[in-house]
Amino acid sequence: MIETPTARLAFEDFGPAIPPRPAFGRWLAGTIAGWTAFVAFLLFISWLLLAIAALFARLGPIGAAVGNIVGLILILVMVTATLLTMADRKWSALMQDRVGPNRARLSIIPGLRNRPLKGIPHVLADVLKMLFKEDFIPEGAMNNKVLFNLAPLLAFAPAFMLFAIVPVSPEVTFLGQRIQLQVARVDWGILYVFALASLAVFATALAGWTSDNKLALLGGLRASAQLISYEVTLGLTLVGAFIAFGTLRLEEMARLQGMLGPALRSAVVLAARAGDFLVRDDSVLFGWLPSWGFVYQPIGMILFLVAAQAEIKRAPFDTPEGESEIIGYFLEYSGLKSGLFLIAEYAETVVVAGIVTTIFLGGYHLPFIEPTVVRHFDFAWLSVFQVFAFIVKMLFIIWVMFVVRWAFPRFRYDQIMRLGWKMMLPISLFNVALTAGIFLWAGREGLAWMGGIEWLAIIAFVALSARAPRAEEAPHASH
Amino acid sequence: MTVNLGPSHPAMHGTVRLIVTLDGETIVEAVPEIGFLHRGFSKSSEHSTWHQVLPYTDRLNYVSPILNNVGYIMGVEKLLGIKDTERSQYLRVLAGEISRITDHLTCIGAIGLELGAFTVFLYAMEARELLWDRISELTGARVTTSWTRVGGVASDLPPGWEQKLRDCLPRVMELTGEVDTLLTRNRIFIDRTRGIGVLSAEEAVDWGFTGPCLRATGVNYDVRKAHPYLVYDRMDFEVPLGASGDTYDRYILRLEEIRQSHRIVLQCLEQMPPGPILIDDWRYALPPKKEVFGSIEGVMAHFKLITEGIQVPPGEVYVYTEGANGELGFHLVSNGKGKPYAIQVRGPGLPILSALPRLIKGHAIADLIPIFDSINMIGGEVEQ
Amino acid sequence: MPRTDLSPGERLYLREAVRGMGVLARHFWKNLFGFRDPAPEVMERKGRGVNLVSTINYPEERKEYPPGYRGMHRLVPRLDGKPRCVACYMCATACPAQCIYIEAGEYEEEAIEKYPVRFEIDELRCIVCGFCVEACPKDAIRMDTGTHAPAVLSRPLAVFDKESLLRGPAVEHSTDVLTYRVPLKTPPR
Numbered sequence A: 001m002i003e004t005p006t007a008r009l010a011f012e013d014f015g016p017a018i019p020p021r022p023a024f025g026r027w028l029a030g031t032i033a034g035w036t037a038f039v040a041f042l043l044f045i046s047w048l049l050l051a052i053a054a055l056f057a058r059l060g061p062i063g064a065a066v067g068n069i070v071g072l073i074l075i076l077v078m079v080t081a082t083l084l085t086m087a088d089r090k091w092s093a094l095m096q097d098r099v100g101p102n103r104a105r106l107s108i109i110p111g112l113r114n115r116p117l118k119g120i121p122h123v124l125a126d127v128l129k130m131l132f133k134e135d136f137i138p139e140g141a142m143n144n145k146v147l148f149n150l151a152p153l154l155a156f157a158p159a160f161m162l163f164a165i166v167p168v169s170p171e172v173t174f175l176g177q178r179i180q181l182q183v184a185r186v187d188w189g190i191l192y193v194f195a196l197a198s199l200a201v202f203a204t205a206l207a208g209w210t211s212d213n214k215l216a217l218l219g220g221l222r223a224s225a226q227l228i229s230y231e232v233t234l235g236l237t238l239v240g241a242f243i244a245f246g247t248l249r250l251e252e253m254a255r256l257q258g259m260l261g262p263a264l265r266s267a268v269v270l271a272a273r274a275g276d277f278l279v280r281d282d283s284v285l286f287g288w289l290p291s292w293g294f295v296y297q298p299i300g301m302i303l304f305l306v307a308a309q310a311e312i313k314r315a316p317f318d319t320p321e322g323e324s325e326i327i328g329y330f331l332e333y334s335g336l337k338s339g340l341f342l343i344a345e346y347a348e349t350v351v352v353a354g355i356v357t358t359i360f361l362g363g364y365h366l367p368f369i370e371p372t373v374v375r376h377f378d379f380a381w382l383s384v385f386q387v388f389a390f391i392v393k394m395l396f397i398i399w400v401m402f403v404v405r406w407a408f409p410r411f412r413y414d415q416i417m418r419l420g421w422k423m424m425l426p427i428s429l430f431n432v433a434l435t436a437g438i439f440l441w442a443g444r445e446g447l448a449w450m451g452g453i454e455w456l457a458i459i460a461f462v463a464l465s466a467r468a469p470r471a472e473e474a475p476h477a478s479h
Numbered sequence B: 001m002t003v004n005l006g007p008s009h010p011a012m013h014g015t016v017r018l019i020v021t022l023d024g025e026t027i028v029e030a031v032p033e034i035g036f037l038h039r040g041f042s043k044s045s046e047h048s049t050w051h052q053v054l055p056y057t058d059r060l061n062y063v064s065p066i067l068n069n070v071g072y073i074m075g076v077e078k079l080l081g082i083k084d085t086e087r088s089q090y091l092r093v094l095a096g097e098i099s100r101i102t103d104h105l106t107c108i109g110a111i112g113l114e115l116g117a118f119t120v121f122l123y124a125m126e127a128r129e130l131l132w133d134r135i136s137e138l139t140g141a142r143v144t145t146s147w148t149r150v151g152g153v154a155s156d157l158p159p160g161w162e163q164k165l166r167d168c169l170p171r172v173m174e175l176t177g178e179v180d181t182l183l184t185r186n187r188i189f190i191d192r193t194r195g196i197g198v199l200s201a202e203e204a205v206d207w208g209f210t211g212p213c214l215r216a217t218g219v220n221y222d223v224r225k226a227h228p229y230l231v232y233d234r235m236d237f238e239v240p241l242g243a244s245g246d247t248y249d250r251y252i253l254r255l256e257e258i259r260q261s262h263r264i265v266l267q268c269l270e271q272m273p274p275g276p277i278l279i280d281d282w283r284y285a286l287p288p289k290k291e292v293f294g295s296i297e298g299v300m301a302h303f304k305l306i307t308e309g310i311q312v313p314p315g316e317v318y319v320y321t322e323g324a325n326g327e328l329g330f331h332l333v334s335n336g337k338g339k340p341y342a343i344q345v346r347g348p349g350l351p352i353l354s355a356l357p358r359l360i361k362g363h364a365i366a367d368l369i370p371i372f373d374s375i376n377m378i379g380g381e382v383e384q
Numbered sequence C: 001m002p003r004t005d006l007s008p009g010e011r012l013y014l015r016e017a018v019r020g021m022g023v024l025a026r027h028f029w030k031n032l033f034g035f036r037d038p039a040p041e042v043m044e045r046k047g048r049g050v051n052l053v054s055t056i057n058y059p060e061e062r063k064e065y066p067p068g069y070r071g072m073h074r075l076v077p078r079l080d081g082k083p084r085c086v087a088c089y090m091c092a093t094a095c096p097a098q099c100i101y102i103e104a105g106e107y108e109e110e111a112i113e114k115y116p117v118r119f120e121i122d123e124l125r126c127i128v129c130g131f132c133v134e135a136c137p138k139d140a141i142r143m144d145t146g147t148h149a150p151a152v153l154s155r156p157l158a159v160f161d162k163e164s165l166l167r168g169p170a171v172e173h174s175t176d177v178l179t180y181r182v183p184l185k186t187p188p189r
C-alpha cells in the first residue's frame, strides 16, 4: 500500500489507509461467538425476569405485582425500547448497505479502548446528550407551560402502561413461588389496550397546539385525526381473534395456542414412553400446524399490524411527523422532552409486537417440543425457554415493523384516511362477519380451515397477480 | 395561514425559501424566494481569463459538473472557430453521460428521501458514489472537475479505467433496478405522484421548460437529438417521452434516461478512437510539457497563454447543450481583450422553478415535496 | 411512455409491500451474516461471504485517492533538496482564486538564479482546480500528495508556507541537468 511516493505522503499524515482484512476463520469464529453470546444473554434475561418475579412474590400478592412491574416494564420494555433506538439505526444501516453508527466509544474503560461495540455506547451518548441539553420552551408556549410540559409525559406513560396486560410466561412454579409474568390479569384484557392507546391522542394534540408553531399545529391535527380513525380499525381487526378464542383475556388466548397444563403433563408422560417426537400434541392442528392465532386470523393479523403501525405513527404512516414536510408535532421540544416522545414511539413498538406475539404467534409457546423440554429439564426450565421464545418472537415482529418502516414512502394524509376508512374498515368488518359465521357453523376447526385457505389465497394473490407491463418495456417515442 | 418553508428546511435542498399560503392543508399560493446561493457568476467571470471561468462552471450544477464544463468550453470554441479532437469529443460525451446518470440518480434518490423512503436514497447514493469515484479517477476530483480545456480535455482515460467502469456499471444498474423495484409500482408512491403537479405540453413550452420536465409532458425535444452536438449523432439512443407531465412521469422519465445514458456510455467506450485528446495549436491549448521544459518555443507559447489568456476574437455566441435538467445555454460575449465581456447562463432550473407556484397550486402541502423534488432545482444553476 | 394501470395485487399494496420488503430483507441478511471487507474500493470486494456494505469507517479506514487526484499541493524538491521553483509567477497568474503568494529571491552561486523566498498557498481560498500545476513551466508544483488539505482550527493555519509545502520525492528531468553549476553528489537519473 505504501509503495507509491504519494501514498507514502498520505501515510505520513494520516497513518495506514486500510486495516488488515480480517481472516475468514477468525471472522467466522467471531460471528458464531457473538450469536451464541446473544442467545445466552436472552436466556439469561428470561431467567432473570422469572427470578425477579419469584423474589418479589415472597412478599405477597402486592409484591408479586411490583415484581412484575419491575421485571416487565422497567426491564423488558424500557431496555428493549432504549436498545431499539439503536437497533433501528443499525438495522436500517444493514438494509441500506451501511455500517451504521459506530463512533461513540467507551475509551475510558481500559479494555474497551477504541472498540465500536456494535454502536451500543451511542445509546448512552444519546441519553447524556438529551439530559444535558437546554430545556428550551418557546415564548409562545409560556402561556400554556403546564400543558406544554404535560404532553411528553402523556405520550410516554401510556406507552409503558400498555404492556401491563401482556403475558410473557405461563403460570409456573419458579424458585418455589407460583408466578406468572404478567402485571395485570383482568377480565377486560385487550380493551385496556384500546382505552389507553387512545390517550396518545392527547399527547400529540396538546404538543401540537401548545407549541405555538404552525407546523407543529398541523402535525398535531394530522395526528389526532389519524389516531382516532385508526382506533376503530384497530379494534375491529381483533374482534375476529376474540371470536376465535372466545375471550378478551390475553393470558387465556396465549394458553389456548399451546398445550394446557394437564395436557402437557400427560404428554410428558407419553413422551417418556413413546419417544420424544411421537407424542400427539392435542393443540396441534391437522397433526402438524401449531394452533397459533395467525392460522385462524390471517386477515386480522395483517390488518392489525398495519393499523398498529398507523396507530403508533411510524412510517409509512408518519404524516404527523413527516420530517420533510412539516417537521412534526414535537417540533418545539428539546432535550429530554423530545427524547420522551421518541422513546414512547419505540415503547409502543415493543407493546404492539408483544400483543401481536401473544394473539397471533402463540405467545410464549414453543412449537412441538414442549413435552421434550419438560422431560429433559423440568417445568421451571420450560418457562425460561418460553420467555425466551416470547422475546424472540417479539423481536421478529419488531424487525418486520422496521423493515416496513424503511421500505416504503410516506402516505399522504388524505390517503391514510382513505386507506383506513375505505379499505381497512370494510375488510375488517367482512373479516368479523366471516369469522363469526364460520365459527358458528364449524367451530374452531372450521376457522383453521378458513385461515389456511385465506393464507393460500393471499400468497397466490401476491404471487400471481400479474405485474402490469413495465413502463420501460413499452415502446418509446423517438425519431 | 402563511407558512415559511426554508431557507433551512429539510426538504429545501439547495437553499431556497418558499412562502406558502395555506387553506387548511391546501396550498393557495406559493412564492419561491431564491438568492440564498447567489455567487455572482457573471460578474466574477468578467475579471478572469476565458480559461479561469472554467472552475466557476463546475459550481453551477454541482450534481453534473462535467456537462457544464462541456457546455461552456463549446461556447469558447465556437467563438474561436475551432474544433476539438475526435477522441476528446468521445471523452466529453462519455463523461457527460456519466454525469447525467449521477444527476438523475440524485434526483430520484431525493424524491425517495423526501417521501420517506430513505432506503431508496441510499441505494441511489451508493450507485452515484461508484460513478463519482470513476469521475474522480478520470478528472482528479469528484465534483469540482474543471476537466475540459479549449480544444480538448485535460486528461485521458487512466490505465485500467475502462475495465473499472465496465465493472461498476452493472452494479449501478442493479441498484437502479432496486430503486425501481421499491418505488415504481408501489401504490403508495404512485398515489403520491400520479396526477400531482400536472402541466400540459403547451403550458410547459410557454413556461420555457426543457429537459426531463418538458419531455414528461410529451414534447419531443432533446438537444442531443434535435441539434446534435459533439458525437451524439453517432450514438444510438432513444428519447423517452412522458404522457401527462405529472410528478410520476418526471420520475419514470429520469429512470429511463439513466438506462439510455448507460447505453450511450457503453457505445462511447466501444467507438472511441485513439488519438490526441487536445488540439496541437499553441495559441489555444497549452503546449505539451516536454516542449515547455525542453524548447524555447514551448516556454514562450506557454508563458503567453498563461499570462495573457486565450485571445478570443470579438463576437457573441449562444451555445446550448442538453444539461441534466434541460437546455443549458451559455451566452458569451467577447470584446477581444482576453477576458469575457459578459457571460450569461441559461440555467434549465430557473424557468422550471418559476413555474413551481403554478404547479403546486391547489395541492396539499404534502404534495409540495414530491413536486419540488421532481423538478430538481439546483440552487447553483438557478442563482448564478 | 404509456401509463399502465395497477394490477389488483398492486392496488391492495400487498404485492409491492412483499417485493419491497424482500429487497430490504435480502440486503439485511446478507449484510448481517456477511463478512465486511474493508477494502475501500467497492468493486474489489469479492470473495466468500462478503456483504454489500459499501461504506468505510472513515478515520480508521481511508480510501486512497486515485493517482490523478488533485489533492494538497506540494513544492517539488530538486535532488539537492531545494525547491525546483524558479519564482516565475506563472502559477500565481493562472490561479483563479488568487491564493498563491510568491516573493522571489536570488541564489548567488547557481545557474538558476531565482528562487522563491516566500511561497504561500492559502488552502482555504484554493478551489483545487489544478491550474497552477498545469501552468508551471518547471514542474515545481504538484498536487499529487494523495491527501487533502487538512482541517485547521483558525484561518491563518490554513496558509501553508514554503517549508511545509516542500516535501515528497525529488524530481529531476533530463532537461534540468545543464542548470547545475556545482556537480551533484548523486548523479541525476
Ligand code: SF4
Binding pocket: C091, C094, C095, C096, C097, C098, C099, C100, C121, C125, C126, C127, C128, C129, C130, C131, C132, C133
Ligand atoms: S489549485 Fe487552483 S486555486 Fe488552488 S492554488 Fe492551484 S490554481 Fe490556485
Ligand code: SF4
Binding pocket: C084, C085, C086, C087, C088, C089, C090, C091, C092, C102, C135, C136, C137, C138, C139, C140, C141
Ligand atoms: S511553482 Fe512553478 S509556476 Fe509557480 S512560481 Fe514556481 S516555477 Fe513558477
